[in-house]
Amino acid sequence: MQNSDLKNFFTYSFSLDCVIFGYQNGKIHVLLIKRSIEPFENYWAIPGDLVYPDEDLPVAAERILYDLTRLKNIELHQAQTFGNPNRHPQGRVITNAYFALIRIDEFQAEASSWAEEVLWVPIDEVPNLAFDHNLIVNSTYELLKQKLTFEPICFDLLPVRFTLNEFQQLYEFAFDQEMDKANFRKKIKYIPLIAHDEKQQNVKHRPAKLFSFNEKLYHEQVKKGIYQFRM
Amino acid sequence: MQNSDLKNFFTYSFSLDCVIFGYQNGKIHVLLIKRSIEPFENYWAIPGDLVYPDEDLPVAAERILYDLTRLKNIELHQAQTFGNPNRHPQGRVITNAYFALIRIDEFQAEASSWAEEVLWVPIDEVPNLAFDHNLIVNSTYELLKQKLTFEPICFDLLPVRFTLNEFQQLYEFAFDQEMDKANFRKKIKYIPLIAHDEKQQNVKHRPAKLFSFNEKLYHEQVKKGIYQFRM
DNA sequence: GCAAAAGTGTTTGGATTACACCCATGC
DNA sequence: GCATGGGTGTAATCCAAACACTTTTGC
Known part of the structure; x- marks a missing residue:
């Protein structure tokens, strides 16, 4: 979007910013793009843009993420809304954060449109970002940590078929808590998993059974009120 | 706000809607106002209005609530954002819900500005509302129920000084679960309460001790990471 | 004294923890 | 056979539910 267009677009504007968390090698990363346009040209930022006047929010979030990073088929969740009047130097832009969790190696992010580069950075090494994007990233990270406990989001971070040990490692990472192997397996007894006949390949020890989240x-059990997910 | 003004204000607009939950006689109510202006003239709605171009969101939420209902000194919490392009018949208005929980008898709601009447209705008797306000009320009620478990919001519903029995009754109502008196008192052992010397008055049985939430x-304990609230 | 609710201690069973041991695979 | 991690059973411990009991007030 060019500068001249922007001015007409504004009196108020509304944007969406996507905080994409990626998990790799036991570390949470955030996806950043380098802006090739003003304002904040050459700054790193999270992918976000204005919502079209007749576009619904979830649709816009997917569209914006795809336009800037070529990522698609990612489940985005709504997070907080940020509306400080001074958060955008060119006018009043209220923004709504969306977030997602993905395995970095399962997706291929690629700079596109006015994104000059894309970059995964560890959550504890995020540089100074454009606008109030540091605030947005930090708030959304806090929200993520809360949601991990009560919603089965963690499975977004595992392969579709995973071993119980991979699951446990993710747990230990996400909640920063070591756990006994046997006890972990008792703890997750009530989480609906599908046990496959398939086994781990190419390991030099007894191959582990593969599972996936049912x-x-x-959803059936939650709907019936039988079950509440809790890690 | 007049119709003619509205047209200039729009290309996009941004509003806030307040879902005020009130507790009385073991029932949750929602505060509605009757609209005296178009669109949806004479419909019931939740109090909400456009945000001024240079106004921050929490400030706007307080201002709007006061303008329409004269309620003030209420702690408002941000909830979801609703942005369906067709949610407002006169243009694109994205709205952010804020919610609060109060004891009805401690506040005096009063119709003001373009609110013709105010009304507390039980949550299960909410009529057809203006715009998508039924969706907003329902979604925010779900969010409230979630937050009750993990944030000490329930104390907004108790008198500043309350008896443990009042607390237990609220708990039983909020979570729809009966509980043994002795066990309830063990359960809340870790919730930081202040025990006062003061006692219940004018009861024809042994008067209960009064407590308040510390x-x-x-906040100190949460900050230090010592403590996580859980009901 | 009696009714009513406040307030507390004890027992019990189920869940969590710690820990030990066996199993399957590659080399 | 042995190294490596997969996988499981058991005893000890902790915690929450059930229940019984004592206390304090008004009438």
């Missing part, structure tokens, strides 16, 4: 059963 | 200690 999303269908989970 | 907000200061709570």
Whole structure:
């Protein structure tokens, strides 16, 4: 979007910013893009842009993320809204954060449109970002940590088929808590998992059984009120 | 705000809607206002209005609530944002819900500005509302129920000084679960309360001790990571 | 004294923890 | 066979539910 267009677009504007968390090698990363346009040209930022006047928010979030990073088929969740009148130097832009969790190696982010580069940075090494994007990243990270406990988001970070040990490692990372192997398996007894016949390949020890999250059963049980997810 | 003004204000607009939950006689109510202006003239709605171009969101939420209902000194919490392009018949208005929980008898709601009447209705008797306000009320009620468990919001519903029995009754109502008196008292052992010397008055049985929530200690402990509230 | 609710201690069973041990695979 | 991690059973411990009991007030 060019500067001249922007001026007409404003009296108020509304944007969406996507905080994409990526998990790799036991570390949480955030996806950044380098802005090739003013304001904040050459700054790192999270991917975000204005919502079209007739576009619904979830649609816009997907569109914006794809336009800037070529990422698609990612489940985005609504987070907080940020509306400080001075957060955008060119006018009043209220923004709504959306977030997602993905495995970095399962997706291919690629700079596009006015994004000059894309970059995954560890959550504790995020540089100074454009606008109030540091605030947005930090607030959304806090929200993520809360949601990890009560919503089965953690499975977004595991391969579709995973071993119980991979699951446990993720747990220990996410909640920063070591746990006994046998006890972990008792703890997750009530989480609806599908046990596959398939086994781990190319390991030089006894291969582990593969599991996946039984999303269908989970939703059924939640709907019936039988079950509440809790890590 | 007049119709002619509205047209200039729009290309996009941004509003806030306040879902005020009130507790009385073991029932949750919602505060509605009757609109005296178009669109949806004479419809019931939740109090909400456009945000001024240079106004921050929390400030706007307080201002709007006061303008329409004369309620003030209420702690408002941000909830979800609703942005369906067709949610407002006169243009694109994205709205952010704020919510609060109060004891109805401690506040005096009074119609003001373009609110013709105010009304507390039980949450299960909410009529057809203007715009998508039924959706907003329902979504925010779900959010409230979630937050009750993990944030000490329930104390907004108790008198500043309350008996443990009042607390237990609220708990039983909020979570729809009966509980043994002795066990309830063990359960809340870790919630930071202040025990006062003062006692219940004018009861024809042994008067109960009065307590209040130790907000200061709570915030300190959360900050230090010692404590996580959980009901 | 009696009714009513406040307030507390004890027992019990189920869940969590710590820990030990066996199993399957590659080399 | 042995190194490596997968996988499981058991005893000890902790915690929460059930229940019984004592206390304090008004009438």
